Amino acid sequence: MSVSGTCQLCGTREITDDCGRCGKLVCATHYDDSFGYCTNCVTEIRGAKEPTSTPEEDEFSDGVDTFRS
Ligand SMILES: [Zn+2]
Numbered sequence: 001m002s003v004s005g006t007c008q009l010c011g012t013r014e015i016t017d018d019c020g021r022c023g024k025l026v027c028a029t030h031y032d033d034s035f036g037y038c039t040n041c042v043t044e045i046r047g048a049k050e051p052t053s054t055p056e057e058d059e060f061s062d063g064v065d066t067f068r069s
């Protein structure tokens, strides 16, 4: 089955593969070889598997700043 056209995600690059999950026709940039899915699906899967950990606020630890008089 040959496909022609442009990636359904970016709409600019040539289609190279079709997603094995949602069936989108995507370019190499938006296709993840290791999954066989489009980047959209990979992001969804990863998001579902790994609960987004709340990043701790990275405050500057500059110690105690005492006022000089
Ligand atoms: Zn693309």
Ligand SMILES: [Zn+2]
Binding pocket: 019, 020, 021, 022, 023, 024, 037, 038, 039, 040, 041, 042
């Ligand atoms: Zn997909």
